[in-house]
Amino acid sequence: MQVSLSWLQTHLDLSHYTTSQLSDLLTFAGIEVEGIEQKGVNTDLIVVGQIKDSIQHPDAEKLSVCQVDVGQGSDRQIVCGAKNFKVGDKVPVALPGAELPGGFQIKEGKLRGIASLGMMCSGRELGLTDEHSGLLILDTTAPIGKPFRELVEPDVLLDLEITPNRSDLLSHLGLARELAALTGLPLKGESHLGETDLKTRPATPAEIRLGAPEACPLYIARTIRGVKVAPSPEWLQNRLHSIGLRPINNIVDITNYILMEMGQPLHAFDLAKLTGGIVVRHATEAETLVTLDGQNCALLPDDLVIADQTKPLAIAGIMGGAESGVTDTTTDILLEVAYFQPSGIRRTSRRLSIHSDSSYRFERGVDPQQALGAADAATRLILAIAGGKAEDHAVVAGAAPTLVHSVELDETRASKLLGIPSFTADEGHAILEKLGLIKQSATPTTSLWQIPSYRLDLQRPVDLIEELARVIGLDRVPANFCAAFAATDTADRAYDHLMALRSALANRGFHEAQTLRLISTAQLSDTLGAIPAKGLDSAAVPVKNPLSEDHTHLRPSIVPGLIATAALNIRQGAAQLRFFEAGRVFLALPKNNTREEERLAILLSGPIAPSSWHAREPQPASLYDLLGVIENLVGPAVTIEPKPIENTPGFLLTSELRNGNRNLGWIAQLHPSRARDIDARHPVYIAELLPSALRQLQSGPAKFEDLPRFPAISRDIALECPQDLTHAQVLAALEKAKQPLLQKIDLFDQFRDPTGQKLPTDRKSLAYTLTYRAPDRTLETAEVDTAHQTLLTTLEKALPVTLRK
Amino acid sequence: MLSDLTSLHTEALTALDAASDETALEALRIDYLGKKGKLTALSSGMKDVPPDIKKDVGAKLNEVRTAITDGITSRQLAFQAAKDAASVSGLDITLPGRPGQGTGSLHPLTQIRHLAISTLRRMGFALAEGPEIETEWHCFDALNTPADHPARNESDTFYLNDGRLLRTHTSSVQIRTMETVKQLPVRIIAPGAAYRRDEIDATHLSVFNQLEGLYVDKDVSLADLKGTLEYFFREIFGPKTAVRFRPHFFPFTEPSFEIDVKLEAKGKEDRWIEIAGCGMVDPAVFEAVGQTRKDTLFDPTEITGFAFGLGLDRLAMILHGITDIRHLIENDLRFLRQF
Known part of the structure; x- marks a missing residue:
């Protein structure tokens, strides 16, 4: 998630933390910082300048030589490659000595022989936008010589990896709440947006019908008439720009702002496009809807839609329809704030491959208790920015489900699991209180805690122990060297x-x-x-x-x-x-x-x-x-x-x-x-x-066999046989003879003669050394001769072989 | 007789000096010491020597015989020495040796796996294994993964037609092991392949290699986890390696951490590199195991445990500075020979 540091600072004062300290703080609280991007400039050497004159560079077709007033009395000569300006435009000028984001140093120099005493900058060079096709043209009212950073506030963009259990951190307010707990810094007054004294009344079935209460148990509608749809004021555009969102119009921008501020998705319908009241229901077979981004989606009965009496208006919690969206001609709007069950949103979003900021949050879980506050905050902003008049009451169908319950902390177990000898119950309680949990009761070894509605992840005792481990960190945990015997498997x-x-x-x-x-x-x-x-x-x-x-x-x-x-x-x-x-x-x-x-x-x-x-x-x-x-x-x-x-x-x-x-x-x-x-x-x-x-x-350790004490006698034989007779057949025949003195058979040659001169081509010769030995005596030559001869005779009878002499 | 012996002596020594090779030497031996040799002829004259000088003549005879014999032996040794020296003359010891069948190699991944396994075995872990074709129960349900968790989706996980899947992590071996062991402690490591439906590119493979670890007993704590894994990574990366634990989230452990080690890179600042995930086994995992076992060996109120997992491909890449993971499966000899 993209987080703007200056936006975060509207909720608590982080000025005593450097970016890297803040990054460490988040990282060791389980919020991984995947990127840090410096936006804008932090130097007084980049100022507003006005282009007084511009002529073609004599030696370079693509360059112009400009005279620029930067409020220093005399104009400054700057050679420039951009084409998008005219004389009289105001632009950011980096003076010699300035360092641009990314570390580029500005120096006086010459470009193709012409002195250049600074540099006029594009949006990208200042780390503001991706625009690099020309200079950043400033508003005509920008005072000449004013440091640029007073015009555009510098910012730090943090790219955070929010783990799936912490949906409460998917907003600037949520992160500010977490940082306040971790640092002990107070949240600023206006940050308690969840609280509201907005008046409500139950919806009549004609106004809002909850046709699938398990998928959508709460739907709040607020009608505002007579709004003027226009571009958002600069502060709002800048906020959205700062986290990479594109401003559209004031109404849509406000819903996006509240989404990023509070983590509560909202949707604004053009009331004039609606026929009758709102129906929250599953889609019918073969129903289709064209979404705001122009996709024609075929819906299934598993998908939840927001519909009026005649047609689907939006894919619930994922994306609005093109037809019922707010346009420049819209005057009356219906503002939707609802709670949708996560798994249904996840299924539809995945099946349709539509992943929006809204679906991302509903999939992970949104605090239903903040819905009314978000409706109120959005309405106030709309009235302030777009004018119009809101109906006195917000119309509420259904009720916010209770998703958190009291959870017990077993201090003995916590202490054992953490393995920190110095850990005390008091320390544990202090941490939980800092995180917004409220102690309801306590015994000497356990305590019962009320969970804030936004901490959907704290459901079981072990979840509280995890919070303790997360806040204490592993530095205080001693490294224990344990080992048990492990049997070979x-x-x-x-x-x-x-x-x-x-x-x-x-x-x-x-x-x-x-x-x-x-x-x-x-x-x-x-x-x-x-x-x-x-x-x-x-x-x-x-x-x-x-x-x-x-x-x-x-x-x-x-x-x-x-x-x-x-x-x-x-x-x-x-x-x-x-x-x-x-x-x-x-x-x-x-x-x-x-x-x-x-x-x-x-x-x-x-x-x-x-x-x-x-x-x-x-x-x-x-x-x-x-x-x-x-x-x-x-x-x-x-x-x-x-x-x-x-x-x-x-x-x-x-x-x-x-x-x-x-x-x-x-x-x-x-x-x-x-x-x-x-x-x-x-x-x-x-x-x-x-x-x-x-x-x-493998059959266990090899068994030792005594070394032979008596000499062996060997005899070589050569067998002429058909080509298809195999070595294995010879071996089998020799072994079958069971000659007790025969101890070893070694093949030492196989001979074939393709020319047929020494041996017919359909015959081959196999030559063996036969080794005879008796374990208990030296063999007599005659004894071996007899055994050998018997063996050969057997062989000649058993196989189609002839002995070669 | 004496003078005959003296002149024979002189003559023989001159002839010895003149003998130019072993053949000449052998001829000389026969000429003097053979049956019909000159010295043999003289010694047969001993019987005619008057008794008073017999002793002197005998002594002289022996002296001459010894001189000739010794002379021949020493000349023989000299010839042998010269031949031995000649046998290696001109041999260029700087020429390359005979390569035999050539030098083979173990795949870098095998080497890393073996290093990790040997280290962990010294630390008292035994190996365990499980199937790569797994049930949803072992891969997800029992590991406390919600029924609609994105990892279960067909876009992320390979399935078979019968509903089983290719395990997305070796953590399923935790369940397999706990379901079948007879007693505690469980102290196992499980190296193995895992599958994710990722397009193959420089940093992703659809089949990759992990190593899982699990220790379950009474009173296993975070301190045991920290001590074990710090020790392990210092064995792998060096005794002075800094190791840090960042809180994180995994469905099957709570609390969970990611582990970074601080590594040097030439000419650059030291960097923290994410190397593994770990945590205390979530009680829900023990409950799931208990459901299958139908006993109380893994009663979550009685026992605790820690688990960890690391990517072996990534470890190999970090240790060897391999920049593209695809090298690990392409098996180009120019790559394999480097390890």
Whole structure:
């Protein structure tokens, strides 16, 4: 909210506070100062001058050379770039030595060779308006030589963040009240605008009918006849200008002024445009209204309107209608002051996207007890400024609801919660009294407090404790260092495990990425894993109200994000692509269920090492590089058996990474067509792991196994076999033979000959070292020979292999 | 015999000096000490030496043998030393090392999160977590957010078709935790993602990262909150960092505060930077938890607590001087390599 300091000063004298002290005072009372703007000037060196003569600058087409009378006897020569003046105009003149808002120093100087002894100023240069197209032309009556600051009072504009609970601070009077409580300064006499001796009478149903009393329990109307609509006097225009409002006409300006002064929205109708009395009712289906700002609004039955007998006049509490508004020809007006229920205003305002100063306050809550006072204050101003005659009585329909109740303060509890040893009940009571609360009764440990009608936020005992904390501040609260033991949770173990995996990957040259968890429908096809029968969409959780088509689904896999990451870095010219990301994915399950789980995705493509003088073009990574990384992550104790899966159109070689019956994740090569899409120069390999499955493989502390005491004997074999026979099949056959002396099987070569010279092209050769060892003795060569021979015979029987000699 | 030995000695030493490499040295060894070597031949003449000088000749024989053997050994060592030296000659130690697979990195956000988590764990907090797809109850109702609060609006919050939503803050983990714990105290931190329907720009992401903290027990006070959070931020920003608490408003804490830390910026005045929100848990939150639990573990007249939340993305930006939040999700290697 924009607050004018000089406006505030009409309610209390803040002259002993510097702007920064005031800013601190507000900030530590929970009213954040988001901006401070100096308006106008604070120096006597900016004065009123009159332009006596103006000629074209001889060397600059856009400049004029002026002679200006600033009341110093002789005229001053000033070179000027503006065009909007004529000889005889009065303008603000900054004399040498003056400092403009923003810190610009005025000096004597030459412009294109012509001496210039000052500067004539625009509104913006003086921090007054945004007008920068020409000089600020002053009224002809402005006395020459008079300091400009005596003409236009300097001001400070504060931009305050009022928290949603403090609707009572959304006005100058409300803020003044708060500052008076915080500083102990007295409010000036005329500031008690809420009090009034205005006469009232109940409205007849023909005058005002409250058709929706829960949404509008109070409606006050005051009729004023014979007003003269005209521009507002200067003081009123200046007040509105000072907080960035545009003056319109005296009647509208007065309603805006009271709004900003008291926080009470009001509306003035042109009585001549009304047919019969006022009806406050919900809109009917398909009803429409053109608002003051020209919008044609389609209304719904949930919206509250102010209507006459034939038509809606205004959207209640939000904005008036164009048709019934005050214009230059208006002579009789009906002034509305009402209380509207906040949630209804909020709904309609949001649905129609109309956010006015009025709706802003009604949404947060307006003190219904001030309505009559505001009606009175507005009427007095109208009569004083626009003339006319008000009806003796304000017509009142309904009654102001009671929104505050007595609240108890439990001093023991307050003291405990605050943690201030020196806090006393007396101190607490003094604070509450300062804030306008009235003590109704007290026991030794509790007290009961009457809440001022404007403090809608003080409803519960804890609200009073908050007030104490706010006023006392945290400086007096001691800093207590407490700690309790915290038992390790499964979340701790999961975090530590994932962090270890992250560090392991970073140490192996991978960069951790972090991509958005919301992805596009198109990106779903980058999901790694089998496609469900119902299509990719069915596996992902859609967002009902996405911001854009780039973020329509929660990611069912991290892989789409990593592919996007690879694409971006390829565009940047990166050759070596090594990325991983750990984080949550979201899976759609039957019956609207969802599951969230942590995943760890790895992407590998391009040279296995950075280019260097050791190897300018290191070989590109293969699927086995990625498999090796994964084997390394899970450790030597865990065997990983890739098991190919079907129906994975975005990828080649897609396989589950299995350990027994457990799935640890997936590995694949990105389909070459997709890799070409992102301009990848090398095959792109991708894996997505399930950290929770990996964690389940950890089985407590490793058990020590005695070191072998007897030597091993090894034998190399080479098996010639068809191309489609797998290493896993060989291993299975060897293990199935259950040779007790066989301790280790190491594959050391795979050989193929595409030329067919050494080996037919449909055959390959797998070479293994078989290691034999007995735990309790040194093996005899003959013993090993027998075991080895038996094993080979079994192998040849079990598999289509021949032993290569 | 003696004179033969003497002249052999002289001859051998000259030959040793002349041996130019290991091959020559080996040839020399065979020539003198081998089975058919010159010294071997002489020593076989020992049997013909008269007994009275046998001792002297024997001694001389040994002396010559030792001299030749030692000479060969020392020449061998010299050759080895020269070879060892040659093996590294011309090696330019200023050439860059072998890069291996290259240097990887942890995302700056992971590093910040880990710093925060490690610090808070030392302070006795355990980790907790909750779903990111949340119910309105856990995200708003139980956190004392009015039914018509603007945050619930579809323009501010992402919803799913089944009415659930993407949590707008990690505060929902407070509720999840309190609904399920068996006993007090509750002393948890919950790092995690949160979602708001903000257009992505230099200072906003629609998915961002927070860290939530909660401590509930008998007699937890503002003094505990102040001590804990001052300590935490001084661990993060340095022991002399000024920390201040500004009164503020959050639906789920009362009283509530925003926390600023005073940070240096090169060539500029120190600035107060808003870094976190905190407060004493609102009794209405405990009542909501009690409704679900159907017990009195969180009876608001018996217990109190404090909660805090901070934005990890913002913390990373402040600590590293990152000017555009989008760097955190774009994963440009030129960015990632800096951390």
